[in-house]
Amino acid sequence: MNNLRIRTAGADEAGTVLAFWAEAAEGTSITDDVDGVTRLIDRDPGALILAERDGKLVGSVIAGWDGWRCSLYRLAVHPSHRRQGVATALLEAAEERFTRLGGRRGDAMVLEENDRAQRAWAAAGYRRENHWRRWVKPYV
Template identity: 30%
Template sequence: MIRTMKIDDYKEVRALWESIKGFAIRSIDDSYENIERFLKRNPTTSIVAEEDGKIVGSILCGHDGRRGCFYHVCVEESKRKNGIGKRMAKAALEALENEQINKVTLIAFKKNELGNSFWQELGWTFREDLNYYDITLNVDNITTFIQ
């Protein structure tokens, strides 16, 4: 079952993130409080996949009124290659379309070969015509990669 994520899903979604090798989790951005704030700001666009009452996939999805963005797209490793990711992406894109968002972006780590091939198979465009920049405003927002 694919459905909208609620803050009550946080504990299970966080456990899913922590189970995936190479997944990057930020100490502040991915805390309960900040995910709750994100979901309040974007109440209809984040998605989870449930199987037998257990969350097996998630997409944090939000927008700024102009562009949508996918964050933390994942499917439990044992459940991959069964269409769960495609169904979640479709649901999140439909939620953004319902809010009149016309363009969606995402970032995939270069080392994430599986993720990069997934997005290309779904027809997403790899951009070579721009540079991506960011700046950390809070040095306590530490990124941890799951080993």
């Protein structure tokens, strides 16, 4: 993990994070805009965890804590930095955060058709729960 730096994002980095997700993440969300990312950081300043190598953004994970659940989203690693321990370092930072806050279990949102992501989550010790389905209703 040579030169890997793990840190939280600042609100002024929303545009940079969105550009990174466009290149490195699978899928999009209704909140994929500067306002959505800035609101996340303002509400939960420790939630958006970034990995940098030599000053370049190479990974991200959202480790959201609402006082009850530990929710993981947007685990993404730049294609040129995959299989180098970046995702492992990000998840370790997220899990340490949750433990510090009193969290008991992490729940990850993983796209059904993203086999690579499913393998990565499984390798990190997460298990799929087939008896749950996500229900959504857009408010805008």
